[in-house]
Amino acid sequence: MASPLLRKPSLVHEGDATIVHQLLAQDTGLEYVGFKMIDLKVKARYEETLTDQECCIVALTGRITVSEGEHHFTGIGTRESVFEKKPTDSVFVSGGKQFLLEAVTNATVALCYAPSLQQLPTRWIKAGDVGVERRGKYQNQRMVHNILPDSDPSASSLLVVEVYTEGGHFSSYPPHKHDQDRLPEESFLEETYYHEVEPHTGFVFQRVYTDNRSLDETMSVEHRDVVLVPAGYHPVGVPDGYTSYYLNVMAGPKRIWKFHNDPDHEWILARQ
Template sequence: MSTLLRKPQQQNIRPGVTLLHEVNADHSPLHYVGFKMIDLEPGALYDEVLGRTECCIVAVTGTITVSDHEQTFAGVGTRTSVFEKKPTDSVYISNDRSFVVTAETIARVALCYSPSSVQRPTRLIPASENSVEHRGKYNNQRLVHNILPDSDQTVNSLLVVEVITESANWSSYPPHKHDVDMLPAESLLEETYYHEIDPVQGFVFQRVYTDDRSIDETMAVEHRNVVIVPAGYHPVGVPDGYTSYYLNVMAGPKRIWKFHNDPDHEWILQR
């Protein structure tokens, strides 16, 4: 059985609120990244008090209102499906604050966490602020929405990004890693992948492996699964006929994304 692949929980934690995933240091090998995925019915409320962690609230689908009890942002969210292939709105909440999420419609909400000790202002991250990139060529093409890239200096630890990979393409490829604190060459960042697939009966393949193969897992990942990447290379392959979406959360001791390609496969970049 995989130690890195997580299936949805479907746990009702509040009226109208279903917890799909919860990843934290208590039951995963991660120290810097936490992640929750919740589904909300219209009118449902989810509230939380943050300790020494910051949180990026991503309106994956649907529309929500987010309040930190000082500022309130209504109408957060831009889409009914991630496969509309357009960015969405998010809200950043700093450590030592609390927040309430209220569903205006049926909503799917990602809660992305990392350690933080310096309080920052709460802020809306509108879809219009997401930089959009087209990466790769040949069968290595994907669409990227940068929610919290490392160029954004308004947060302490979190890096958050969405990636859409079309049928019969590879993503996070050639295989790369970021598990050594050796700047400027490479940074240490843990990572989670939350996956969705269109159509929903599909699957993708994700491999997570280290140079010494102390980690070496290849997983058939289905709709709404989460893959944990504590270390190592982590490519994703999308079968013909299906489209892949994933939401990445990264964090580590330094907030910078510097990766190292697997030298066995880096040659493909020279084609």
């Protein structure tokens, strides 16, 4: 039986737009995080009105034009494949606003949602402003694109990052969690992982588990799958010969990312 945390693409066609994933509260049981993935053919349009949620529109691949009110961000997007490993453009839109996407080329767009706690300006998050950092060492190295980190005040709830992990390496490792609202030691954040794998025939492994093992799921995750992380530790392992990409969306009652490492594995960080 497939894990309820693992969601496969479910293609719904709306004109020249294809909804690859639609994972909102009614679909997932998550309280804070929502996610959509949309494929757009050239010249296709997609329109949405936000109510009580804010949205980060990530031009995953291809080029799009994003319009909201008087704002028009034309032909944004920097790559044809996420595995070009360079940052892309995104647009942040607060709740209560309407946005329109138009595909300049064939494009894939991620829509990342969280509660809109205050009205904030619509903002183009330029690729050149996205912070790039390398985390970990040895076989736990990965590269991170910080699209909407908690240090960026552009959003009221949303946190959005991209992560690349090479074959034979682990990511989100040593296993860490953020499922307790006990700041300053740890924050409560739900999370989704949208995965891509290069070559596309590959797979990665992701485990989601809690200390008491009331939640303990180990999944074989394929290209374009999504994993839900309502709670618990959530490491990712990448087989040799493949490269892993994932887009993380996080949100909770406070917009702070403070994680807690699994004590059984934290000793790994002490290696020289």
